[in-house]
Amino acid sequence: MLWIKNGIVIDPKNKVDGEKMDVFIKDGKIVDESEVNKEECKVIDANNKLVVAGGVEMHAHIAGSKINVGRTMRPEEMRIVRHTANKLRVSLGRVLLTSPAIGYEYAKIGYTTAVEAASPPIGSPHTHEELDAIPIVDKAMLPVFGNWHFVFKYVAEKDREKLKAFIAWAIERTKGYGVKVVNPGGVEAWMYGGNVKNLEDEVPNWGVTPKEIITELVKSNEELDLPHSVHLHCNNLGNPGNYQTTIETMKLVSGLANKKRQTLHVTHVQFNAYAGSSWRDVASGAEEIAKVVNSMDNVTIDMGQAIFGHATAMTGDAPFQFTLHKLTGSRWVNKDSEIEGGAGIVPIVYLPKNPVHALQWAIGLELGLLVDSDKVVLTTDYPNGGPFTEYPYVMAMLMSRKMREKELERVSPYVQKATSLPAIEVEKTLYDVIQMTRSLPARVMGMENKGHLGIGADADVAIYSINPDDVDPAAQYELINSEFRKPVYTIKGGEIVVKDGAVVAESWGRTFWVDARKKVSLESIDEDLNSFFSSYYTIQRKNYGIQEEWLRNPVRVEVN
Amino acid sequence: MLILKPKFEFDVSVEAELTPELAEKSLEEIKNFRVWYGKFEKTLGELFDVQKEGDGKKLLLDGDFSKVKWVGSGMDDGEIVIKGNIGANCGAYMKGGRITIEGNADDWLGAEMKGGEIIVNGNAKNLIGCAYYGNPSGMQGGKILIEGDAGNYIGEKMAGGTIEIKGNAGDFIGTEMKGGEIIIHGDCGYAGGDMKSGTIKIGGEFDLLPTFRKSEDGWTGDILVGGEGKILKI
Numbered sequence: 001m002l003w004i005k006n007g008i009v010i011d012p013k014n015k016v017d018g019e020k021m022d023v024f025i026k027d028g029k030i031v032d033e034s035e036v037n038k039e040e041c042k043v044i045d046a047n048n049k050l051v052v053a054g055g056v057e058m059h060a061h062i063a064g065s066k067i068n069v070g071r072t073m074r075p076e077e078m079r080i081v082r083h084t085a086n087k088l089r090v091s092l093g094r095v096l097l098t099s100p101a102i103g104y105e106y107a108k109i110g111y112t113t114a115v116e117a118a119s120p121p122i123g124s125p126h127t128h129e130e131l132d133a134i135p136i137v138d139k140a141m142l143p144v145f146g147n148w149h150f151v152f153k154y155v156a157e158k159d160r161e162k163l164k165a166f167i168a169w170a171i172e173r174t175k176g177y178g179v180k181v182v183n184p185g186g187v188e189a190w191m192y193g194g195n196v197k198n199l200e201d202e203v204p205n206w207g208v209t210p211k212e213i214i215t216e217l218v219k220s221n222e223e224l225d226l227p228h229s230v231h232l233h234c235n236n237l238g239n240p241g242n243y244q245t246t247i248e249t250m251k252l253v254s255g256l257a258n259k260k261r262q263t264l265h266v267t268h269v270q271f272n273a274y275a276g277s278s279w280r281d282v283a284s285g286a287e288e289i290a291k292v293v294n295s296m297d298n299v300t301i302d303m304g305q306a307i308f309g310h311a312t313a314m315t316g317d318a319p320f321q322f323t324l325h326k327l328t329g330s331r332w333v334n335k336d337s338e339i340e341g342g343a344g345i346v347p348i349v350y351l352p353k354n355p356v357h358a359l360q361w362a363i364g365l366e367l368g369l370l371v372d373s374d375k376v377v378l379t380t381d382y383p384n385g386g387p388f389t390e391y392p393y394v395m396a397m398l399m400s401r402k403m404r405e406k407e408l409e410r411v412s413p414y415v416q417k418a419t420s421l422p423a424i425e426v427e428k429t430l431y432d433v434i435q436m437t438r439s440l441p442a443r444v445m446g447m448e449n450k451g452h453l454g455i456g457a458d459a460d461v462a463i464y465s466i467n468p469d470d471v472d473p474a475a476q477y478e479l480i481n482s483e484f485r486k487p488v489y490t491i492k493g494g495e496i497v498v499k500d501g502a503v504v505a506e507s508w509g510r511t512f513w514v515d516a517r518k519k520v521s522l523e524s525i526d527e528d529l530n531s532f533f534s535s536y537y538t539i540q541r542k543n544y545g546i547q548e549e550w551l552r553n554p555v556r557v558e559v560n
Numbered sequence: 561m562l563i564l565k566p567k568f569e570f571d572v573s574v575e576a577e578l579t580p581e582l583a584e585k586s587l588e589e590i591k592n593f594r595v596w597y598g599k600f601e602k603t604l605g606e607l608f609d610v611q612k613e614g615d616g617k618k619l620l621l622d623g624d625f626s627k628v629k630w631v632g633s634g635m636d637d638g639e640i641v642i643k644g645n646i647g648a649n650c651g652a653y654m655k656g657g658r659i660t661i662e663g664n665a666d667d668w669l670g671a672e673m674k675g676g677e678i679i680v681n682g683n684a685k686n687l688i689g690c691a692y693y694g695n696p697s698g699m700q701g702g703k704i705l706i707e708g709d710a711g712n713y714i715g716e717k718m719a720g721g722t723i724e725i726k727g728n729a730g731d732f733i734g735t736e737m738k739g740g741e742i743i744i745h746g747d748c749g750y751a752g753g754d755m756k757s758g759t760i761k762i763g764g765e766f767d768l769l770p771t772f773r774k775s776e777d778g779w780t781g782d783i784l785v786g787g788e789g790k791i792l793k794i
Binding site: 077079 | 694
């Protein structure tokens, strides 16, 4: 039992904005004062300190074949030693961290939940093994659907019942959490050396379009009522002029509604918010996108903020990774996953003086500033845009125009004419950034017990040495940037895991997965599964997927 | 000047980033300098006899140092003289000063060095002036002179500076080279694979890749990567 005393709480989900109050923890949950025996509580003095829920990372690449191949192809990343083995596991990595380092580094900035945002379905046993090797944080993973032959087939046949059955089957087999879609149709086209540019382009051999794939997946996802909406990486990513594709895509879901959450989450939008017609006249399309997002009540986005320095691009968007390799001349690996999709990896360094990199950096911030705080989640699309360990920098930037002005001095002047960042006066509040890093991502993911401090919530708490009553984030941006990097305490499931910015204990989080089998008829797709496995797969159907008992700490979320 | 002699024959490698600045410290500080002996952290005094003569920025390594790695790593000034053989990574990341090796050198000699001078009176092994795996550039400046022979992968991803080998060398000379100069007086195997720029001068026999074009005074390539590197006969 824990008693967090006199903290100043910001809890956007429960509309608490800087109220001095006590938080009680029992059996890994936040409980009412009446449920604890105060004399038996361990007391944490949070006087004049900020008390918030543990951070929720809703889009990062932290486990699976992509990041592991990335580690193999980037030995230089493994030369930075973060922890030598003693009480804790050894942890390595500059930006591309090893599994233990991922858990520790999240805890060290006050984050307690992290979602792997794209797992090739056939690789899910590996993904889960790696997730199980990440200490402290709670986890979930999203298998990719947008280029899976079954999806094309059922979309082409306009058979939504079978598509729903397939989604439920696939999510159960992979122990996944929701429907991820990456460049729908484009990765399939890539297998013939092409890509799809527009929502109306046909996918080779299938006679379906990205528009149909997205619409059908969204409608199936809604009819199944999964906790998370479709999680979409748009077509045309990384190409000048793509902001229009992004806007057209968002409009596909207008008319759909869900009381609990959005009906479409568009991810790392920074990479999909470019205006212009080539890299010579590329500019920001963030303002237009922000207008559309703000006008719709069923779409959320995350930033995909670029951070200056080392990063590694890795996505299920194989054709884009090839383009990036050609553009930068950097190393490149592409991976195909049978009839399910593909992925690519390319190392990258974002340089402030490079006009394109500076533009990407500025667009991420524009999105963070111009989109309402209950619709945009703070992410770097780790490790694509940069390390998640820089979230405090992004938080400070969103809160301080003065800091942005200072940073603008060191970046390419190209951003002055190609973006609106220098003119943006918005300064987000502490409440806003706590919303963007806690309550909103939890709501986007449909994780009811995460991201807030209400009764019954998971006892994931971060305490920072910031006094909301006293601090002026716009002026004291350095304090914000440094204090969010070293929580006084990170508490995960009621256990103190970080004290004064250092990891003090190792715990093992849970892995959430969604079971929607009750809502569908699995028999309806049985024959198709058998036929696809015998004809096209390298493994047999009975060997496909994973059993719940193989996971270290599974939590089944049943959809009724 | 600081004189170091191994106290016993090392069973496993010693990782000691010894630079000439060490000679300027007090004897006690020098003896307490932390080094790794296999997986154990030791002090310099536990492994070596330490003797100090004056305050000059100079190290004299007397005896068999063939298991001692990272000597002169990152040094920017002063001098190191090695009376016998030296272990791997000697002079890696070096920025200035001079290292003289009277015996033989191991792998990774002068890897990623930026300046200064390394002279080897004996032979050297592989990967001289290379980039560590995954890094974009190898040697960027300075000079490495080897009186004897050298191994494979000399000057991979080299971007500047000079490597001169008086004897023969192995295969894969100047692979992915971007600048600088490699001079081999004797024979060598394949040279210049994927080279973009820079010069390789060879005195003896060597294997030419089919991706090099004959030019006025030698060959240009590697055309596979649109390179403008030069291979010249001397």
